[in-house]
């Protein structure tokens with residue numbers, strides 16, 4: 001659902017986090033991204049304007065990438081103009097912020113398998129020209145490679161048992177050498193009989209066999225039982 | 234390059250994925266969910282009607298009979314003639330307004346019941362129009378349910394017939410340790426009259442034959458689309474007879 005919300009007034013100060021992402025200093029700090037399509041809120045997030053520019057609140061309870069930025073207190077290696085491969089795009093909540101970050105010269109290749117979520121993603125792509133929707137199973141690297149080029153960053157959030165293998169396959173095919181990727185690990189979805197920690201440890205050691213693991217970011221309390229693992233190719 | 238090519242392809246992908254099998258699955262779901270709603274509304278309506286006319290309610294406590302009987306009017310003087318129940322009810326004397334409210338709900342119940350019959354008929358027709366080879370097995374929504382559980386006709390064609398045989402079998406939630414559960418002999422197929430009507434000791438065998446034929450029919454639908462229903466039907470009858478005569 002895309003709706004317009006009356007702008008909240010008076011921004012005190014903006015502190016840069018990464019390209020097109022800022023801490024908005026109010027009574028509490030608030031993460032925002034530059035709105036690529038001014039006037040439009042994507043999922044009910046608030047809009048703010050300051051000096052002729054518009055910003056969208058990036059809510060950590062709704063987006064794992066935002067939660068990671070809150071907990072890490074730093075941004076990621078995603079820059080304006082980058083090509084991003086996003087696996088598990090869902091309806092595009094987080095995708096829309098990545099779309100803000102890479103801006104009009106960047107591209108977000110957004111892969112989603114479900115028809116229902118995919119439909120919402122397509123509707124979002126019609127409003128945001130830098131989102132390139134692909135309705136496909138992320139495991140089908142052969143199909144993806146017919147349209148997706150090599151990218152500067154891969155983000156994956158698909159909550160599947162074989163999520164690490166899927167991530168590695170896609171990194172092999174699409175991630176440029178020396179570039180970063182991040183994979184959200186949902187501890188519970190892989191194995192309900194293992195503790196969250198051992199599931200995450202296992203995923204990390206699996207990733208370590210293929211990448212340099214740069215960091216593991218616990219997403220509590222915003223996203224329970226989730227971690228984000230950052231790797232370098 | 235803008236994203237219009239991707240949007241076009243994404244739309245085509247979704248369009249291609251949505252098939253008559255999805256329609257069948259959605260209709261099965263509507264019918265099942267509709268029937269659940271019908272049952273819970275029936276329970277409440279029955280209780281309300283019992284208050285007013287317990288002597289009649291006690292006789293028509295079965296859902297379809299209840300709905301059918303009261304669809305011609307719920308007042309005691311109307312119903313007593315139809316059921317031969319007493320006119321001197323021990324029930325609570327509802328006002329005309331109370332009865333009016335109750336009749337609105339009863340009417341809704343009747344609509345739901347008609348809707349279900351209508352949808353089931355339409356579902357049978359959809360199967361017959363699209364899958365002539367499978368249609369010969371379609372009684373009591375057996376084929377639509379198998380299509381739904383099997384992931385489409387293609388799914389039924391590609392799975393071993395032993396799996397078709399047990400699709401929809403109730404799984405025991407907690408199997409007791411140290412005790413081997415007997416594996417199920419049939420799931421949805423139990424609803425087929427050939428299985429349901431067979432003596433206990435032959436049901437498993439009949440279900441196995443049916444499953445093999447359905448699997449074959451699904452393969453024909455998937456790979457050749459010819460109508461070979463007459464030949465399949467003949468084979469089915471022969472094999473079933475051989476089991477029953479033993």
Ligand SMILES: C[S@@+](CC[C@H](N)C(=O)[O-])C[C@H]1O[C@@H](n2cnc3c(N)ncnc32)[C@H](O)[C@@H]1O
Pocket residue numbers: 062063064065087088089090091092093094095111112113114117136137138139157158159160
């Ligand atoms: C937790 S949601 C993602 C939320 C999203 N990343 C966000 O923050 O807005 C997971 C999504 O991954 C999708 N998904 C699951 N398995 C997939 C697969 N194999 N290929 C592509 N998408 C998949 C699901 O349909 C679901 O929409």
